Amino acid sequence: MQLVILSGGSGARLWPLSNNARSKQFLPLLEDGKGGYESMLQRVYRQLTKASLTDNVLITTTSSQKDNIINQIGSNVDIVFEPERRKTFPAVALAASYLYSKKGCSKDEVVVVMPCDAYTHDSYYNTLMKMVKTVESDYANLVLMGILPTFASTKFGYIIPEKGQDRSSVQKVKKFVEKPPQDKALKYLTQGAYWNGGVFAFRLGYMLKFISKYIGSTDYEAVVAGYEKFPQISFDHEISEKEKSVALVPFFGEWKDFGNWNILTSRLKTNAIGNAVMGNNNSNTHVLNELGLPIFIDGLQDVVVAASYDGILIASKDRCDNVTEYTDSLVTRPMFEERRWGTYRVLDDTTYADGTRSLTKSIVVKAGRSISYQIHHHRSEIWTFVDGEGLFVLDGKVSKVGPGVVVNIARGQYHAVKALNDLSFIEVQTGNPLVEEDIERFDFDWDSVKVD
């Protein structure tokens, strides 16, 4: 059995903690049961480990998520990178071509595809194994997980089974319905419909024909090269809804789509994460504060406050979804990012009256990690080291750096830095434009550097 985890979207409903650089599955907001917090991805991976299902895991994502994934669950897992975001059908096709042509899996092998942004009971993974057995028994070409609905949601897709089947076990599927209006949703509920949880199982060979249809080959390199030939369509629209031989395996345990602040905070045992001072007159109010400054809250009812360096959301829990309507006026460049080498935070971004702009960052490089050898074509940088020790390279010349050392990196100068222990510096950028994309990377052989 091969398990494919789709690590997708940005999660605009969880602004400002979620942004283009940090999708919702990476937010460390779930209590891990040991007094700490974990992300949705970390929870899923922990549950997979507990169920001994981590041997054959493949994650499909975009390259922007690579550092987050490795930082959160390590580098023992295979990752394929979508050349561009094109919804779930192309992502699954990419994974299938990798399993077949790169990993050498047989056409008979069962593939299970699952998202990583659902909060589920551990028994979810037993249901997942039942799906595998159902495919292996050739009961249907495509097997989905049906989530037992707990209310008449208008935000999920519904799976309608054929009538007269045993509801406790595998069922033949009659049809799919996408996000129905309230009255329809209620009707489906009474008729024994399930929510579509986005978990699919099939034999690898089944998926390969869909790849050939668009690419003319099942070869991984060909799929990567021809990725834009795939329609931008979901797996459900392209495959599930057209397939005649579909079955579902019902799941009766806890399942929550952590799509917004209301649902997410309902899981928290504490009302405040981060620097927050709560008065005595709040009820059902939650604060998630990633800022360095304190938040004082009193007299609020059913309110969520989420604060990051990108912005602050303050909304009643029944209105917190509305933030997605205002994304254009709220979203700027990410002000905080976690990278493979460490983290950076934008401290200041000022455009002066004469049009000059400066960008100031606080940067931490983790012990043993390095920032790649690089040049910038449009900006100069001044780094003031404030803590730790490291090696700094400027145009090939290596020097040791630490608190009080200042380096002046002109436009076009090659530079890199490696942390001997956790290394912190303040970076002041000037130039035009000041964008993350103004970077050209080169190889540098750190092993050849002698340390005093």
Next chain:
Amino acid sequence: MQLVILSGGSGARLWPLSNNARSKQFLPLLEDGKGGYESMLQRVYRQLTKASLTDNVLITTTSSQKDNIINQIGSNVDIVFEPERRKTFPAVALAASYLYSKKGCSKDEVVVVMPCDAYTHDSYYNTLMKMVKTVESDYANLVLMGILPTFASTKFGYIIPEKGQDRSSVQKVKKFVEKPPQDKALKYLTQGAYWNGGVFAFRLGYMLKFISKYIGSTDYEAVVAGYEKFPQISFDHEISEKEKSVALVPFFGEWKDFGNWNILTSRLKTNAIGNAVMGNNNSNTHVLNELGLPIFIDGLQDVVVAASYDGILIASKDRCDNVTEYTDSLVTRPMFEERRWGTYRVLDDTTYADGTRSLTKSIVVKAGRSISYQIHHHRSEIWTFVDGEGLFVLDGKVSKVGPGVVVNIARGQYHAVKALNDLSFIEVQTGNPLVEEDIERFDFDWDSVKVD
């Protein structure tokens, strides 16, 4: 007539926009009627100007407020600095000794003392002139302004007049009551009591005897030198409540004590100042945002949000006063200050695992202004200039600075900077301790510097 304005306290109820460096009277939160905003101090001074009362104004304050006062109302007004904060009686005594022994006012001259944190109708200044006439007519030794109460407040002091007097004019005062409980307040209201608005008038000679009592002299220098001999007591407790010959002049116009967010926002015509995006489902909700990041708000009712680099307050309007109970856990060093030479903002203040600390500031020196020639005994500073032009002095050597220039100021090195036009730089401090007080100032003769 001499007018003394008391510019006092920090205004903890208006946290986080108000702090020790920026008392509430300096917050630019009042609509000025011309599309902009003005502070309480600016409003009072504008009203004094309109009433032609600015000829003989003296402000008493502490030296920490000097820059704020000059930046907001200019330097045409006399200021005396309290050697330390000791409540209103010592502050009035200090002002009186200045008027008598430095300014040469006669003992018969009438002095009016007023606060600068009340929001009043222009007619307030007519009442103030009536108080002067009442003193001149020797109707009483001490004349106060009585504010017509609009509700049974438990937060103000009450002035109880003798019975049977004409309520439209000057009245003899029977007694004073400090912040009564609700039932008492209601009783006083029905008996025709007034709120004590903290406005007093008397002949200068009247005050001098109280000064002599504690200092043994009415000489200004002696008062400054012996300031700690004054009891830490209000003018009301030390003088008004003990005086037998007291009158009040009633004021019937609009008077508001801008003591908390509820009252302050009730005056605003707009619901959002600063970077705020309001959804469609808010009612009676106000946002005041001084941060660079956006705030999104929806679904809130009767809530005030106030955000500065010191922190964020989010409270229902009936609970916003509660913040004063949490001051200890909320108040840190000021993160933004306006000085005579310009402004600074703390961008980052990090203590690392090994105990090293760094403090990063964004500093703007206004065109033509300079930062004094100074040394620091415990910290080194690295300045990266990002905009504008200026002259920088290091151990007596002058150089021209501008974008891209970096200067490294070691502990104990003498330095100063003067802005030729608005000059911006990022300052990184390292050392221990990192406090504003680690500064020793010296004279520097900028006129002797030749500019290329």
